[in-house]
Amino acid sequence: MRIGFVSLPLTGHLNPMTALARKPQSRGDDVRFLGVPDVQPAVRAAKLTFEPYCEEEYPTGSVARTYAPIAKLHGLDVLRYQAKEISPKFLQAGLKHLPQKLVETGVEAPVLDATHTFLQLVPMSLGIPFAHIWNILHLERAFSREQSDAREMERPGELLLA
Numbered sequence: 147m148r149i150g151f152v153s154l155p156l157t158g159h160l161n162p163m164t165a166l167a168r169k170p171q172s173r174g175d176d177v178r179f180l181g182v183p184d185v186q187p188a189v190r191a192a193k194l195t196f197e198p199y200c201e202e203e204y205p206t207g208s209v210a211r212t213y214a215p216i217a218k219l220h221g222l223d224v225l226r227y228q229a230k231e232i233s234p235k236f237l238q239a240g241l242k243h244l245p246q247k248l249v250e251t252g253v254e255a256p257v258l259d260a261t262h263t264f265l266q267l268v269p270m271s272l273g274i275p276f277a278h279i280w281n282i283l284h285l286e287r288a289f290s291r292e293q294s295d296a297r298e299m300e301r302p303g304e305l306l307l308a
Contacts, residue, residue: 148176150197150253152244152262154236155185155209159259162281164192166257178251180244184209199247203239233263244268 149170153163164179171177171194179189180197182204189196204212212232216224245268248256256269260278269276 148178148252148254150178150180150248150251150256151194152180152240152256152265153185153259154262155182155204156213157188158282159261160185160188163257163259163279164189164194166279166281167194168192178253180247180251180253180256182209197247197251199243200236200239203235236262237264240265241268245272248272248274 149167151163151167153159167177167179177194178197179185179192179194180199181189182200183198183206184204186196186198212235215231216227219227240262244265247253248268249272254274256274256276258265258269258276258278260280261282266276266278
């Protein structure tokens with residue numbers, strides 16, 4: 147079976163996704179890793195076959211520029227920026243190019259980073275099976291601690307009584 151992995155182009159997503167992709171490859175499955183050009187070095191280092199897509203929208207070097215504003219943000223502002231500024235553009239490019247790339251590469255079952263929001267629409271529209279992988283801390287858990295810490299700072303001890 148030819149399996150195609152798609153991940154956000156960030157180290158915290160790529161490392162676990164490439165590790166996961168090596169498992170079916172070690173069992174003899176034909177594994178392809180699809181991504182924007184900046185993903186290629188990490189994928190090749192993992193000894194996986196890389197298939198680029200969205201080269202026009204995200205040429206080499208663009209991921210650093212795309213995510214640079216996040217370096218100045220904290221907490222929920224990071225999530226808001228991602229949701230408003232980054233994810234919609236990645237989705238638009240993915241919806242435009244991923245269907246053809248899946249067909250060209252013969253991928254029979256894509257494995258999608260679940261934080262690549264709504265990208266599952268591509269395999270659904272092609273009528274092929276897919277899997278979602280959530281390989282990061284659940285967002286409600288990550289931000290609930292931050293909010294608790296903020297409330298604790300505002301009203302010391304109140305959370306302990308709740």
